[in-house]
Amino acid sequence: MRALFFILVPAGLAVCLCVLPIRAQPLGGVSGAAGPIRIDLSVSPQPGDIVINEIYPRPFPSGSEFIELFNRSVHTFDLQDLTIRDASSSPFPLSEEESAFAPGTYTVFVADDIAFSNRFAGVPYIAPARWASLNNGGDAVILESGGVVIDSLFYAGSTVEAGRSLERIDPGAPSDPYNFALSIDTSGATPGAENSQYAPDVSGPALSFVKAFDDTRLDLYFNEPVRTGAIFPASIRVENLVAREVQTLGPNRLRVFFAGSVTGASVAVEQVSDLRGNISERVSAPISYRPVLRDIVVNEILYEPLADDYDGFANQMEFVEFVNRSARRIYLDGIYRTRDPDEYGDADTVRVQGRFIGLEPGEYLLFAAAGMENENAPVVTGKGLTLLNEGDRIRIHREDGEVLDDVRYDPSWHHPDVLETRGITLERIDVDGSGNHPQNWTSSVGPDGGTPGLPNSIRIAGKDLLPERGIQITPNPFSPDRDGVDDIVRIRCTFSSDISRIRALVFDLAGNQVRRLVASRLVAESVELLWNGRDDAGRRLRTGIYIAFVEAYDARNNVMDVFKAPIVLARRY
Incomplete structure (x- = not known):
């Protein structure tokens, strides 16, 4: 087609009217835009005036590679002034x-005009005389004008x-990888039209994850x-602790230094701006700490x-x-599970994949066979999980290999009544x-055979240490009938010495020993023992009153503690 090309000149001079052949580009992806198009020769495109809006590196099952540009400025430019190149070619x-x-x-540039027309019929395009292939393994697309x-x-x-293009999400945001996503259009691409992933950013940044690097750095x-x-130390705070230094680690990552130890639950940052200029007055996020020994422990096992x-x-x-049995949120980055190593020191390993997974106190993490889903807890799947029916070892490690918990389970840990x-x-x-x-394990009484991602059906919770020397029995009475309520009795003792050797027995009212809980063990100042209402042979005992007998001896100081307390064993009918 032909269009009028106007050149405006100062008053008093001749006005030249030039008629030039041009290929008008469609407005909003609609071809045949009506009316004359003015090209302002005094204006050259500046960085950001024209953006790479969509690329199609891997056509499938047919079609052509293409690059779509979008003019986000208020000026009309001459496409003849633009060059393009990849990471290795000349412009x-x-x-x-x-x-x-x-x-x-939009203007669409294609590698193969016939293949493109067959795949995207009716979409206007330009087929340059040369083309640098868009590499499937990654590449660069660089648009220039006059070497700029x-x-x-x-x-x-x-x-x-x-078969799916990479579409720009926000035309006003930088051309960073985060601003591109795979097309969700049914045809796999949207050349010459608004991107299916189009979503202009109109909100300020959010703080998505905070990790304690060590005691004084986040x-x-x-x-x-x-x-x-533009983020300064004074704008970052953990409770009453203000940052002293900020270090940039990446476009969306900061390392923050504090003068004292960080122990708070969350961090707040004020006046945070994204690259488009959207500002968040204040953002905050919980702090995830590095797990230490027994912060995270094995809690439930289904091996058969x-x-x-x-x-x-x-x-x-x-x-x-x-x-997570600790009192603080922990991060799971790099966490992995192993079993017994073989003769070469290699062990089956299943790792937590991905990043930015935090576990709140009391929350659960599942390592499971492939395909398991759970709405209450994150699930890590892997082929190396296989658990042996005759017993096996389960270890969970931190990213540096430190063992956080180590359990070697045995089928005999099931309740004797479960055949x-x-x-x-x-x-x-x-x-x-x-x-x-x-004695710290038993069979689940959950309706589905277990309670993955939920509190165990039989558990002890809400413990309080005895403030002074003595013995405490809870619950009392208890009813070991496997209904999930008061099935286990806790015998808690606090002794006079910080280290003692103890013996713990259970007697009936006739003075007969029915259960030996501890024959001889060194313990600290406090101890908690569990009894399931069975004798030493694993038989259920009758309802009635029993006596807990605990003695502790500190040979260093010749100190002896002897505690006795009644336990009521009941049944629910």
Whole structure:
């Protein structure tokens, strides 16, 4: 087509009217924009005036590579002034003749005009005389005018998918990888039209994750690139502790230094701006701390799941549940689970994939076979999970290899009354007690054979240490009838010495010893023992009154403590 090309000159001089052939670009993806198009020869595109809006590196099953540009300025430019190149090629012109690129419109450049037309019929395009292939493994697209970079996009191979373009999300935001996403259009791309992922950013940044790097340093992660140079120490606070230094680690990541130890639950940052200028007056996020020994422990195990499609019961998947027993939020980055190593020192390993996973106090983490879903807890899946029915070892490690908990379970830990243990989990009774003490484990009474992602059906919670020397029995009476209520009695003692050797027994009212809880063990100032209402042979005892007898001797100071207390064993009817 032909269009009028006007040149405005000062008054008193001749006015030249030139008529030039141009290829007008569609407005908003609609071809055939009517009316004359003015090209202002006095204006050259500046960085950001024209942006790379969509690229199609891997056509499938047919089509052509293409690059779509968007003019986000208020000026009309001549496409003949633009060149483009990739990471390794020299610049080549996008148009061989003068062509108008109007404000608010798209121009599509294609590698193969026939293949493009067959794939996206009716969409206007320009086919440059040269083309630098868009590499599927990652590449750069660099747009220039007169040697000045107008826009550039560097994409990774991991972001490329066959048959789907990479679309710009916000035309006003920088050309960073975070501002591009795979097309969700049914055709896989939107050349010459508004992107399916179009979502202009009109809100300020958010603080998405905070990790305690050590006692005095925090790593802050924002949900988008921010103007890190405009964030000052005085604007960052953990409760009453103010930062003393801020270090930029990336476009959306800061390391913050404090003069004292960081112990608070959350951090707040004031006056945070993204690269588009959207400002958040105040953002905050909980602090996730690095786990230490026994912060996270094994809490529930299903080693022999139901897996028969014809037994009338829902199939299960084996799993190991861990719980955060600490009083603070911990992060799971790099956490992994292993079993016994082989003769070469190698152990089956399942790792937490991804980043920015925090676990609040009392929350659960599941390591499970592939395909398990749980709405109450994050699930880590992997082929190396397999648990042995005859017993196995479960260890959970920090990212540096430090062991956080180590449990070697045995099928004998099931409750003696449970004759068929398939499909029944082992539940830890007391998360603060030993993970390798058989008395601290029992069979679940959950309706589905277990309680993954939920509190154990049989557990001890809400413990209070005795403030002074003595013995305490709770609950009393107790009813070991496997209904999940008061099935276990706790015998808690506080002694006169900081270290003692104890013996703990249970007698009936006739003076007969029915259970030996502890034959001889060194303990600290306080101890908690559990009894399930059975004798030393594992038999259920009759209802009635029993006597807990605990003696502790400190040989260093020749101090003896002897405690006796009644225990009422009852049944529910």
